[in-house]
Amino acid sequence: MGPAYICLTPHLTMKKLIYIAGVLLCIVVVLQFFRPRLDNPPVTQDLAAPADVQHIFRKSCYACHSNETNLSWYDKIVPAYWLVASHVREGRARLNFSHWDSLKPGEQQAYLFESLNQAAFGAMPLASYTAVHHGAEITSADIETLKHYLASLPHPDPTDTARLGGWLRQYLAFTTGPQKIAKDIQPESNGFTIPADFSYWEVVNISERWDNGTMRAILGNPVAIKAIAEGHTNPWPDGSAFAKVGWVQRADSTGIIHAGAFTHAEFMVKDAQKYAATEGWGWGRWVGGINLVAYGKNETFVTECTNCHKPMKDQDFVFTIPTQRDSLGAVPGSKILATFIDTKSNTMSTLFGNDVAMRAAKTAFAGATATIATGYPEGSVLTLVTRGRQEDPHWFGARIPGSIQSVEMVQLGQGAIHYEGKPVADTSQRLKEILSIRPNILPVLE
């Protein structure tokens, strides 16, 4: 007997109403005995942070992300309690500040950055929680405090190659060029298979992550590139796909930061129906450098992807702003050959190549170091786009390219090399510089 029935029954007498209210009250009272257990197990190690930072997490996050859950009386009434208990259980399972020691230092820092970014976009704390728990909201002053603290933590130094341990060190030997993968690549644990042609997709944007010392390029398949050109990006059409590829940052002796060892590739493929359960996208990640080892231990790894992309739900779960493409109308083909950062001029550059250049970089240069300048065959077109360097408005911890500073184009044809771009003192010297930029390592699967 629900409220709708009562409303639709105008002839109810006062007596009957009291009776119904009594029955409902009894039901609510009986339901109070159906309570999932919610203990506060021991704290093995609490989040270590300055007092003001601690305070923010405690007031806004600890209800669900610690073993120090302190429920209000109104949280303890069933059925509200069922929702609260499930949030606490799930929240603790994803991230628990009371077991800080169970995370490696790198993971701790990654979770803090994710936490800040979730809070900055209003995804955390859950809106259903702040609606009834005033004082738990995250304020803009809180965000500033957290940013200040995270910026002060030690970050990887691109000049320090000794920082690279394990398998990354092994790949330092590969200094240039895309690498061919010999072995078959296993599908992800959710059945998602790696798109074989991804290293030939066009560039949507690049980004730098100062929080973890890496560089990334975000590539789009032809469907995604067409959607960008036509302005149909929210929602993205079915068939759109993105690859995000990462490299370790490595500084050379002049201070220029290059994309060093290849680290991983991850993908999103849009199919609103097929992937309805995972926000309309299929997700997959391969790690371990050019060995490309499937990342997910089981298919629940996808929750990690969707949770962290959730703050972007108003733009169909995609972080990247396609800024690299607005300057490229004139460029025939825009496959990524190289990316680098000049910290002195505070610029980010991308060297794009057409298919001829890209294929040459894959075959002719793989493993070579000295003869790149002569390695590009006739028909190669290279375009070097240099932009300013700015903070990424979608992710504290990242920087993305800003306004264009220069576009330089090099065309190789009929025995001649043609340069077009900014005025330079010595064209042949400039040509040499551009042609000897080391291509990023990028696995090629074909």
Ligand code: HEC
């Ligand atoms: C009312 C409970 C609740 C509160 C309060 C809360 N969270 Fe969450 N949090 C959750 C739940 C539940 C999830 C699981 C994903 C989801 O449902 O969105 C989650 C997921 C997360 C994740 C994703 C972890 C992963 O790897 O999947 C982060 C990060 C996070 N919360 C940070 C925070 C921060 C920071 C605060 C405080 C500013 C906070 N949360 C407050 C319940 C809560």
Ligand code: HEC
């Ligand atoms: C901790 C947060 C976080 C998690 C977890 C995460 N991503 Fe992302 N992802 C980002 C950010 C931030 C970007 C924007 C590019 C950049 O600066 O790195 C991004 C970008 C991407 C892109 C390029 C398209 C876009 O949205 O910009 C793909 C593809 C992608 N992620 C796939 C995945 C997959 C697959 C997983 C799960 C295995 C995953 N991501 C998990 C934060 C995350």
